[in-house]
Amino acid sequence: MQYQTISHPGTLGLAQNRVLRNTYMMLALTMIPTIMGAFVGLSMNFSFMAQSPIMAPLLMFAVMMGMLFAVSALRNSTWGIAILLGFTFVAGVFLGPILQHALHLRNGAQLVGLAAGGTGAIFFSLATIATVSKKDFSFMGKFLFIGLILLVLASLANLFFAIPALSLTISSIAVLLFSAYILYDVSRIVHGGETNYIMATMTLFLNIYNLFVNLLSLLMAFSGERD
Numbered sequence: 001m002q003y004q005t006i007s008h009p010g011t012l013g014l015a016q017n018r019v020l021r022n023t024y025m026m027l028a029l030t031m032i033p034t035i036m037g038a039f040v041g042l043s044m045n046f047s048f049m050a051q052s053p054i055m056a057p058l059l060m061f062a063v064m065m066g067m068l069f070a071v072s073a074l075r076n077s078t079w080g081i082a083i084l085l086g087f088t089f090v091a092g093v094f095l096g097p098i099l100q101h102a103l104h105l106r107n108g109a110q111l112v113g114l115a116a117g118g119t120g121a122i123f124f125s126l127a128t129i130a131t132v133s134k135k136d137f138s139f140m141g142k143f144l145f146i147g148l149i150l151l152v153l154a155s156l157a158n159l160f161f162a163i164p165a166l167s168l169t170i171s172s173i174a175v176l177l178f179s180a181y182i183l184y185d186v187s188r189i190v191h192g193g194e195t196n197y198i199m200a201t202m203t204l205f206l207n208i209y210n211l212f213v214n215l216l217s218l219l220m221a222f223s224g225e226r227d
Contacts, residue, residue: 020131020189022197023204026081030088030205037092038099046097054159060094071202080198087202091209102216106225115216122179123208130186137187144184147177168221174214181207 049056067087074080102108130137151174158166185203188194194203 015195016190016192019195019197019200020186023189023200026084026197026201027204027208030085030201033085033089034092034095034209037089038095039092041093041096042099042103044093044096046100049097053162057159064091064094068202071198075196075198084198084202088205091205095213098213098216102220102224105220107223108220111216111219111223115212115219118215119208119212122211123182123204126179126182127186130183131190134190135187136191137184138191138193140180140184144177144181147173148181151177168218171214171217171221174210175218178207178211178214182211 046056064087067083067090070083071080071087074083099112102112105111129135151170154166154170158170182204185194185200185207189200194200
């Protein structure tokens with residue numbers, strides 16, 4: 001439902017609260033197919049990624065982008081929910097390579113748990129700040145978008161150069177960037193900038209997903225115990 005006026009602030013506030021509540025419920029639901037997909041990914045053979053270190057990530061990226069466009073196109077129907085849940089399952093499967101790498105470390109399970117716990121703590125802290133403070137963080141939008149473009153370009157470049165120091169730099173920046181995006185995206189919901197809970201869930205899921213992946217990468221680099 002679209003609200004064309006703000007002449008009834010109480011009604012608008014109720015609508016925003018409903019979108020935020022539905023978003024959090026859907027976000028919690030997306031964790032189920034994500035975890036299921038991650039278990040599937042753990043049992044898969046991703047040796048083709050070593051044989052095609054450039055094409056394999058690009059193919060995975062293309063698959064995820066295609067599903068994201070499908071979610072966006074169907075965001076006003078129940079099919080949008082189905083595609084979103086399917087997307088989170090595929091995203092979970094694509095966690096396979098990094099989880100397999102992590103679990104080959106002596107303290108890998110601990111690092112995965114620490115990354116998951118850290119991601120949850122960051123999300124709940126920033127979401128609470130955006131919700132309780134009522135501060136409008138929309139001013140961050142342009143800076144975050146520019147940062148995201150630069151991050152994508154740097155990640156694509158590193159597919160060809162594979163520089164370890166650059167990988168760590170990219171992961172460090174990504175943790176900061178997607179943490180800021182959580183603050184920005186929750187603020188948009190609170191202030192009525194996003195009225196579709198399917199799209200709101202998708203953006204927050206991507207923030208959490210990327211935050212977890214990059215946080216785990218940093219933990220493996222600095223705290224991983226190899227045999």
